[in-house]
Amino acid sequence: MYFILVITLVIHLTVLDHIRIFGSKPDLMLIPVIFFGLFLGRGIGLEAGFAAGLAKDLFAIDFFGINASIFALIGYLAGVLGAMLSRESKKTQSLLAILFTIMSMILHFILVSVFLNRINVNFGEYLASSIIPTAVYTAILSIPIFAKLQDLFNIRSSEEYF
């Protein structure tokens, strides 16, 4: 688990900025966090989320702890939903990737607004220019990454095609 998170962090730090579309880059670190929560349970999801968020916090210039807390929550929620939904379905996985990306970015905006008295971006602009493109981009990338991770962890998929 930690090896996958480190590889994802390295990709984030080095090459991800070169593949921006409409100014947005996918939230690659969120995909393994959702995967670990869905397939390995809420405890592992929480742990993976916390570790991934903490790594992001160390290299970003955000308020320290924001990414760790949001990712830990998402890992935990993915674990809770994984017990209720058909987690092997590619449709479910992509929808969860969209949902959790939107949730993480909205929570991020709310937390930054709480810690800063004034922020220079209004929510409408942030939603249109950043949240939606990032969520769609992350969901598209999540399909092959989930498939690869399922192979790696010997988890069978219920659908061959999306």
Next chain:
Amino acid sequence: MSKQKNVVLKLLIVAAFLVLLIANSSTIISPIRTKLIDVMSIPLKTLHGLCEISGRIIPFSSLKEENKILRARIDLLNRQLEESKMLTAENQRLKDILGFKNAAAYSTIPAEVIGRDPSNWSNSLIIDKGALQGIKQNKAVISMRGLVGRVLELGRYSGKILLITDPNSKVSSVIQRNRQGGILVGRPDGKCKMIYIALDSDVTRGDRVITAGFGSVFPRGILIGEVEDVGKDPGLLYKYAIVRPSQDMTKLEEVLCIK
């Protein structure tokens, strides 16, 4: 039951830890972050080098055509350079006649970009030079195309640059054509927004935006970018302009840190 307790305990530990960290963010975390990035700067530099080498493997068939275009461009630039030299000399003569003082020149330290911000909210870069190489905190960082940002966190061997496209960045700026002032703030989509522009100003698409030089961080007259769109938020007494930075921050490989 014990499994559930374990999860609740984990949640509580995580929450307590985070409250502590967020509360002490600036005092505890900043030195830890800079030390960690100092340590990580060597593997990051190696990885960056590997990425660069792989990017250079390009199809050779296009090189001949590219060479032809570049030669034509060199001829054009040489002509422009000659014109520019004449204009500089003329400008200096006129300044001497009017008794103008020259703007303070600044010297720079070149640095290589070895890492980028993993967050979708903030926009920053990690460079391979730090305090030991003479980089100073809160000093402007530029590229050959224009303003990049300022040094935010500084380690001994590395530094973190807050880009002008970061939502926390603020730069006092002016429109070059009509000297209309405003504050330039970053947006998460990689562009900037110039706010507090007077309602009666004639800012138009294509206008160049430069630094105003107020304060001690950014020297005056550095190109920031071009106005892409002009608008007005309802209920506000100011206009705003969306500015596309002249330097594409995603393609930045080297920067110049002002001493």
